[in-house]
Amino acid sequence: MRIAALYDIHGNDRALEAVLKVIENENVDKVIVGGDLAWGPQPKKVIDKLFAYKNEFIFIMGNGDRELFEHYKNQKRVENMVDELNEWCVEQLSTKQLEWLGSFKFSHVEGNNLFIHGSPRSDTEAIRLDTPENEVFEMIKNVNQTVIICGHTHIQFKRDIYAKKVINAGSVGLQSRAKGACWLLIDADKYNLKITKYDFKVAAKEIMLDGCPYKENFADHVENPPYEGP
Template identity: 30%
Template sequence: MAHAVISCLHANLAAVEAVLSDIEQLGIDRITCLGDLVGYGPQPNEVVELIRARSIPTCQGCWDEDIIEGLNACECSYPSQLAERRGQQAHHWTAAQLSEENKEFLASLPFSLRRDRLLFVHGSPNSQHEYLLPDMDAFAALERVEAAEADTLFCGHTHRPYVRDLCEGSIRLRVRRSAASAPAGGKPLKERLAQAPPPTPTEQEVALPVRRIVNAGSVGEPRHGGTNATYVIHDEQTDLVEIREVPYDVERTCQAILATGLPPLFAWRLRHGFEYAERADDPGHVCER
């Protein structure tokens, strides 16, 4: 049975509608959402209400958490101080727009969802704010999946889709045996150990289990170099994963961003499919609250 995994909708109603239509045309009726229903985009209430109306199982994203907990919950990094100020503006605007009912829905979302050996999170099993990038150290990536007791970990947050198989790995262990062969007798233990032959180190190689990380990318704010919305389809029988790109009416969303008074740069970035538009302002800046 195939199921669809979507993430990072970011209040972009046109993109969400296009992706849900694509899923429906494929005949898939099981969908899991990895959060970030709001933030940056101009239709937070409409997107939340659409997910609620479809009863799509959803875990809480970092923007969903921050809207409920406030900006002090943020563990984000911004490429510049200007980018951080724009993020704050989007946060305050979104919080003011959302209905109390929709805020309660965001607050009720679980940190993760699990189905057998499949785990669904927004950022990582550790935090909604942790980025599992495709070039992350292989051992650290494997640790995230294995510690969560999953075979496949579905995540979002980076806005860049990928499938990473963690296989053909091993750990080489160097073991020193204890000095159990120390001579017996009435001598003190310290003296007996000193007379014992030095322990002989042995090496052992342990094969690591095959695990997988699947990033669903972003429906509402793609950052993979194009403007198409992205999501993934997982066939549970064959274990195959397909990354899908869906075109949508980008201009409709851009015009709505401008009409609401959100930073015009959000529309410009969305229209061009750029990951960052303000990296040159202060590339060393890290958001700290």
Template identity: 35%
Template sequence: MRIAAIFDIHANLPALEAVLQEVASLRVDMLVVGGDVIAGPMPNETLALLAQYQGNKVLLKGNAEIDLLHCLNHEPMHPLSPRAAHEIHWLANTLKQEFIQKIVNWQFSSEIHSPELGRMLFCHATPRDSHEIFTEQTPTEQLLPMLGRSRADVIVCGHSHIPFERRLPQCRIVNAGSVGMPVGSNLASWVLLDGQITFKQTAYDIHAAAQRIRQSDYPDAENFVQQQVLHVPNTAAQQQLLSELMQQQQLASAS
């Protein structure tokens, strides 16, 4: 079985277009879209493109989709930053109703069995929580509870935007990186699973993408262009941000 796992598109439509073109050339059996599809400049267009995908696909909720639904239902949200909270409210007023209804039905996680890799669990962040953060350096004793009751041989996730593979005694953890907000390189990052695990990077025309994003209605378009398209965070800066967010989550859970 050949599976393309794409996470954290963040409504970067030009990046997604390039990735789907490469996915089509690989003739995959399944496309897994691992959440945080909508939090970015072109959400309706991004959802429309995914709806047009004709192959087998699984769509999972990320923290952005869950926060959106909580916002629409007037329930407490857990945004990772004030900017993220503002973006969710913008999305609530921007997304077409037909797409919102589809997001409601997206799964939290999905299990797929591979003859070569065994039981694979796909989830946005961790098997127990779509907002929870861990990194390649998270101590094992802190990481293990995050896996919940999962008995998967391979856990495929995203959320932190840094691709890595980590081997634990009971499973392998694979972070697919980010299609729309990659770290360390402005190539769209994703993973191909076809008996082995291959980290993929797909180039796209970042200058043409910048122009399209600037022409969108996204209120933070120029910052997105400058910080996520033309330039991207380096790995060290992203690791520092993740460490700070992890500390905030730990303090919140302890209070």
């Protein structure tokens, strides 16, 4: 079985489109979307695309999806940047799409693979490239599967932690330490970290036209992915 895992799209329409085109030619049996779909500069374009696959792809809830849904349900006051962007994203999406975002599950098991957004304990707990092994062990020690696939930190890596393997698929839309849309292709027992090139300059220009709060920050991140972490 061939599985494509797409994480942390963060409202980057052109990056998502590029990865979907590649996947169409990869003879993929399943697509698993690992959370944080809409929170970003182009939520409507991204959710319109993914909503069309709601009965085909498997969707896992990221902290961004959960927080956006909670903002929609609770009509939270805008007190900071995150609230402001959540409110703007809510305004771009239909009620049906927002309710769909709130229906995602926390994790998904596929054979010997556990797919989660952050860690098996929390969608906000980060397993990083440099998180000490003893700390990661505490997060994953109760997992029955051997391979844990996560996202959240936007940096691709593979790590062997005691008897388990932890793989971060990276970020499709707001990647760090990579010049392209990052994702994971699983082919039987092979785990291939992929980087799909797309036109960053065009993507940044489109983001600037879409009216998102802090659009300058998003456009700059897309055009000039930061080199963060160890």
